Amino acid sequence: MGVNGARLKRVAETGRAPVSLVIDGTPATALEGDTLLTAVLTNGRQLRVSEFGDGVRSGFCLMGACQDCWVYTEEGGRLRACSTPVAEGMRIVTRGATWPRLG
Amino acid sequence: MAVHGAFAALAGKVEYLPETLAWNIQPGALHVARDGVARKLPFDAIILATGATDRLLPVPGWTRPGVYSLGGAQVSLKAQACAIGAKVAFLGTGPLLYLVASQYLKAGAEVAAVLDTSPNAARFKALPLMASRPELLVKGAALLWKLRRAGVPILRGVTPIAIEGDAEQGVTGLRVKDAQGRERQFGADAVAMGWHLRPETQLADLAGCAFEHDALSGLWMAKMEPDGRTGVKGVYLAGDSARILGADGAEIAGRLAASSVLMDLGIAVPVAEVTELHARRAVMDRFRRGLLKAFPWPGHLAAAVPDDTLLCRCEAITAGELRRSASALGAPEVNRAKALTRVGMGRCQGRYCGPAGQEVLAAARGVPLPEVGRLRGQAPVKPLSIATIAEDA
Ligand code: FES
Numbered sequence: 001m002g003v004n005g006a007r008l009k010r011v012a013e014t015g016r017a018p019v020s021l022v023i024d025g026t027p028a029t030a031l032e033g034d035t036l037l038t039a040v041l042t043n044g045r046q047l048r049v050s051e052f053g054d055g056v057r058s059g060f061c062l063m064g065a066c067q068d069c070w071v072y073t074e075e076g077g078r079l080r081a082c083s084t085p086v087a088e089g090m091r092i093v094t095r096g097a098t099w100p101r102l103g
Numbered sequence: 104m105a106v107h108g109a110f111a112a113l114a115g116k117v118e119y120l121p122e123t124l125a126w127n128i129q130p131g132a133l134h135v136a137r138d139g140v141a142r143k144l145p146f147d148a149i150i151l152a153t154g155a156t157d158r159l160l161p162v163p164g165w166t167r168p169g170v171y172s173l174g175g176a177q178v179s180l181k182a183q184a185c186a187i188g189a190k191v192a193f194l195g196t197g198p199l200l201y202l203v204a205s206q207y208l209k210a211g212a213e214v215a216a217v218l219d220t221s222p223n224a225a226r227f228k229a230l231p232l233m234a235s236r237p238e239l240l241v242k243g244a245a246l247l248w249k250l251r252r253a254g255v256p257i258l259r260g261v262t263p264i265a266i267e268g269d270a271e272q273g274v275t276g277l278r279v280k281d282a283q284g285r286e287r288q289f290g291a292d293a294v295a296m297g298w299h300l301r302p303e304t305q306l307a308d309l310a311g312c313a314f315e316h317d318a319l320s321g322l323w324m325a326k327m328e329p330d331g332r333t334g335v336k337g338v339y340l341a342g343d344s345a346r347i348l349g350a351d352g353a354e355i356a357g358r359l360a361a362s363s364v365l366m367d368l369g370i371a372v373p374v375a376e377v378t379e380l381h382a383r384r385a386v387m388d389r390f391r392r393g394l395l396k397a398f399p400w401p402g403h404l405a406a407a408v409p410d411d412t413l414l415c416r417c418e419a420i421t422a423g424e425l426r427r428s429a430s431a432l433g434a435p436e437v438n439r440a441k442a443l444t445r446v447g448m449g450r451c452q453g454r455y456c457g458p459a460g461q462e463v464l465a466a467a468r469g470v471p472l473p474e475v476g477r478l479r480g481q482a483p484v485k486p487l488s489i490a491t492i493a494e495d496a
Contacts, residue, residue, distance in 0.1 A: 007169060007273070007293075008185040011210040038183045045273060046168055052419035055270020058168035060416065060455070062175030065156045065303075067450035067486060068416055078488075082175075 003028075007058055008041040021090040022074075030086045037062065037069055037081035039090075046094050047071055047081055106354060125153075127482035128310045131337070134482070141493045148364045150331065151307050152342035152357060155300035158322075159455050160220075160405050161422065162194070162277075163412045164266030165296065169274035172455075173297025177203045186212040188293025192277055194263060196221045196398040197299040198243060204255065204295075205246045214255045215291040218279050220298070220401045222260035232393030235386050258287065262404060266294055298400055301458055302344045308480030310338045316473040319392060321400045322458065323477040329384055330377075331360025332367075339364055352387040355380050405459040406466035414463065415456045417449020422463050429467035436476040440464055450486055453478040 016031040023040055030039030037059050040047055046056040047069055059069035062082045069081040074091040120137060127134040133144045157172040164170070171179070171187050173195055179185045186207060192215040193204045204217045233240055250257060260282030267288075268275040276290040299320070307325040308314070312333045314323045324346070331339040341360040342353040359380050362372045408414065410423030424444050434440035437447065437460060446460050447453035453460070457478050464475045 008179065008183075008187060009189055009212065010184055011180065011186050011212060012184040014184065033183075035183060038179070038185055042185065050166070050419060054166060054413065054419045056168050056273070057166070058273065060170070060175060061156060061172045062178045063156065063172075064485070065451065065454050066172070066416065 003043045005045070006042050007045045008038060010042060019086050019088050021086060021088070021092065023092050024094055032086075034086045035082055036071065036079060036084045036086050036090065036092070039086040040071065040081060040092060040094060044094070048094055124483075124485055124487070125306060126484055126487055128306050130311075136487055136491050139488055139491050141487075141491050146337070148337045148339065148368065149310075150339045150341050150357070150360045150364065151310065151344060152340075152353070152360075153303040153306050153344040155302050155343035155347055156454050157297035158299050158301040158400065158458050159296065160195070160263070160298055160401065161408050161412050161414050161456070161459050162263040162266055162296070163409060164268065164274075164277075165294075166413050166416050166419070167266055167268050167270060167273050169268065169293045170266055171293065171295050173199055173203055173295045174300070176293075176295035177206065180206055180210055180212075186210060186293075187295060188274070188291065189213060190215050190291050191293045191295055192216050192218065192289050192291035194218045194220075194261075194277065194279075194294055194296040195298045196401070197297070198239075198394065198398070199297060199299070201243065201246045201250065205249055208250065208253055208255065214250070214253070215276075216256040216258065216289045217250060218261045218263070218277075218289075219257070219259045219398070220261055220263070220404060221398045222282065225399055226397050229393045229397035232389055233397060235389040235393065239390065256289070258282070261287075299395070299398065300343060300347050301454070302347065303454075304344060305452065305480035305484040307333070307338070307340060307344065309482055309484070311335045312338060312340070314477060316477075319395045321402050321462075321472060329359065329381060329388075330363045331356065332363050337367075346388065346391065348384070348387045348391055352384065352391070355384045355387065359384065400458075402462045402472065405462035408459060408463060414460060415446045415449055417451050417456075418445050420444055420446050422459075425460060425463050426467040429464050434464070435468070436474070437461055437464055437478050438476065440475075441478065447478045452481065452484065 019030045028043040047058050060066045064083040070078050071081045072093045123135050123137040125135050135142050157174045176187045179187050190213040196219050204214050208214050261279040264278040266277045278288045281287050304325050312325040315326050317324050327333050327340045331341050339360040341356040362377050365372050408422040412422050414422045425446050428434040428440045428443040432443050441447040465472045
């Protein structure tokens with residue numbers, strides 16, 4: 001499993017239950033137990049865009065230390081993708097940040 | 104496994120707070136946050152075991168998507184059953200480089216190459232120290248043999264040149280100079296890189312522990328006794344955040360620190376056991392020093408990172424900007440340079456730019472490494488959501 005051309009490659013099938021989410025407006029499938037980072041990067045190639053204009057990022061440390069994996073939800077919330085478990089119905093934006101909701 | 108079993112036996116007897124961020128420490132109180140709620144936990148004694156993260160050397164192109172820390176590449180494989188790419192190159196030094204490469208191989212991923220910055224000669228010099236744990240030497244040799252048998256190119260004494268690709272599509276390969284000075288190119292869609300570990304010391308710092316520069320590793324470490332005691336009353340250290348002794352070493356260090364806490368609280372501990380733990384810890388410390396000699400941190404490569412290479416991943420600041428703060432702006436040490444350039448001020452709080460930044464600054468100023476100092480810890484040690492509310496404010 002995992003989408004062709006996606007960044008991360010699944011190496012073992014464990015019979016985990018599928019989880020549906022929406023990434024950049026497109027429905028996608030991940031597996032229960034995935035982090036949000038795994039969910040996004042087994043479906044595509046990027047997590048976020050650097051605020052400093054130097055291109056796309058796809059996480060780095062995968063252990064909650066570098067903070068290079070924050071993604072936006074469609075509502076403007078922010079999640080640290082490598083340490084957030086994927087959940088059914090999540091709606092994530094990887095390209096271009098929406099403005100955070102005030103209040 | 105034994106640790107997990109022992110912990111299960113404590114269920115119900117201790118308050119266990121998983122998924123909790125300890126973000127500040129003050130005399131007698133630890134500040135934590137969990138699910139957006141902050142709390143203050145008072146303590147008489149605290150054992151800080153805050154772990155370690157990969158030590159990184161910036162390489163041109165290391166911010167491209169598809170480049171991961173070596174430890175991260177292992178986490179992805181072990182905890183998520185995902186390889187970081189279809190064809191992965193490993194760059195850095197230390198036993199973890201070979202271990203993770205062989206784990207990838209075993210999982211069925213293609214390993215493009217293992218590129219080690221340590222020269223071959225360093226191995227032989229380190230042998231007397233490393234002979235303290237022969238079983239690990241044998242394990243290391245077996246890993247190497249498996250990689251070689253699978254046809255994986257293994258190069259030692261390399262100098263990284265660049266990670267190739269572009270900022271949108273990510274990694275397509277990497278180039279290094281081999282030990283003979285020849286340029287070598289390897290195609291890959293992912294790179295895992297790491298140069299041993301650096302201890303997470305922010306909380307020890309905020310707790311008031313003194314620090315010393317360790318010449319062998321080039322790292323600043325909290326001052327401590329082998330029994331876990333620091334100069335600060337009630338503050339003890341254990342695990343990789345204290346000294347990097349590996350998983351079994353961390354267990355021993357934890358027992359020693361716990362024994363010290365008990366003794367200081369006036370509770371008797373079995374003396375013979377403590378003596379034996381000290382002896383075992385000493386062997387592990389000897390091996391630790393051997394590893395650092397066999398797989399040295401290439402400070403000279405960090406000092407020579409090209410001007411236009413991003414040093415700070417968080418805010419895209421180049422090595423050249425840091426050098427200018429040293430020369431044109433006269434920053435004498437890392438905290439002043441941080442104020443001027445923001446290197447070390449971003450969201451990672453210097454975890455990934457810190458070790459190399461010190462080298463760049465020291466070289467630019469022409470002073471020995473310890474003279475540029477170390478980044479001071481700052482609370483919160485990791486970002487807190489602005490929505491975090493205080494439970495007991
Ligand atoms: S990838 Fe480093 S914090 Fe998530």
